[in-house]
Amino acid sequence: MLQFVLLAAVLLGGYFVLTKTLFKRSICKGNAAMAGKTAIITGGNTGIGKATALHLARKGARVILACRNRDKAEAAIAEIQQKTGSTDVVYMHVDLASLKSVRSFTEIFLKTESRLDLLVNNAGLVADGRTEDGFGIEFGVNHLGHFLLTCLLLERLKESGGGRIVTLSSMAHRWGHIDFEALAVNKDLGTGKYSWQFFQAYCNSKLCNVLFTHELAKRLKGTNVTCYSVHPGIVRTELSRNVSLWQKIFIDPVAKLLFLDPEAGAQTSLHCCLQEGIEPLSGRYFSCCAAQDVHGQAKDDAVARKLWEVSERLCGLS
Template sequence: MARRGARVILACRNRERAEAAVFDIRTKSGNNQVTFMQLDLASLKSVRAFAETFLKSEPQLHVLINNAGVGSGSKTVDGYNTILGVNHLGHFLLTHLLLDRLKQNAPSRIVTVASMMYRFGKIDFSNLNPPGNSVIQQIQNYSCSKLCNILFMRELANHLEGTKVTCYSVHPGMVNTEVFRYMTFLQKIFFLPFAALFFQTPSAGAQTSIYCAVQEGIEKFSGRYLADCKVQEVLPHARDDAVARKLWEISERMVGLQSQ
């Protein structure tokens, strides 16, 4: 994005690492319009503070990429399991708070990084916030959060009809990042060598997100799921419009948004 001349805001939790990334991107791209703003998706208060600061300081927003995600962890400050809180609820609230600015700058796009792990996800409305006390439960929670990403983009596309704002969910591939950084030491011993051997680099993993952000002519695919820069058909449970609508309504309540 920086190489294309965009003004890029890195919304990150860790200031030190974010500022190092800003320096690196500026150096490699030759674009000084790259900056950091504090955002912790595990805190709904932080999400609201970020949105308030952003809307006061940034008159334009053309592309929102919801990229953050974790695969383990305990609870957010709001009492949700970290995986659901960061991967779905934080992005859900952030997107809503920035939506008017995206509409004002239309045509614009929203890209949410999901995962093929959605296949193993199940939305249980009687227990949408289960604890992640075991590895199996964390995998289940991760899969559920990625299913939430896809259903969110599907329902959001319905709300955005006629606005020239489009949205997409993407599977980036298996990418060797720190998404599982909260693993125990023993878990890391087994997982990290496997990831180093078989997972993609972050640069390769970013390609479908970039495609959805800049490719011309894909507006007709708003709400769809893409992998390897191609539209993919999702399994039936990921295109259930009734579940998507209910998830939207419950998510609104969980993040403190007034029902629409």
């Protein structure tokens, strides 16, 4: 009996510690006016992206769900409209695994929309495979597609005044590494078919997100546009929809017990969208609605600059 009580105490203590550290919750208190403003959210049809879209729509923003799946987007729009009363949430197709699709999206957007105030680079995945252009799927979607999207929309963000770019990264960036030689040879930052190998590639792509934001902030100095990278927390989303069945069997019970729901996971993204006065923190990494320090490689000026230059070449921008 004593052993059972001790075990229960250890489990409850561990649960308490985890919910106050690794699975800590935060609440966005930002309240910037959004009426009359336009936001693009990639992957806005599910998970953190949909929760972000719902909150911005409730505040009166025009919200564009930039997604690959029309049916999911239309279902999300119907739900957002029902919950917020907004009639200003629309779908525009983009497939981040295709640089051609990203260019087509931005061309249509720039012809049909007069302003852009928020770009939320939210979409991401953990998977194996290749993009339409032959890049590793995680590098191509999580970093390169968003890199091109951002670059092509920068001028419109500058025109609107006070624009912000919020890019979802992850605490997984801590375990990332940028191997430029491997990228040149394989068009990827990680190779292999095993789960741990494409998880490592995911970490690498999330490091790219932090480095991209770090370098972008330098290039935006002197403009009215700011940028932030975000760790949303460990969240129950469709991020791991491509993992194997045995992994789902292991992950799902833990996720239900400990992981944040998408609304909780959206709070730091919303903080970077809506919190007034954070402009001096442009380029920083945020977690739990606060700027956090990052490890050396994640703020290495030389690596960030080289990643930018390599990404420009891969996207055909230079």
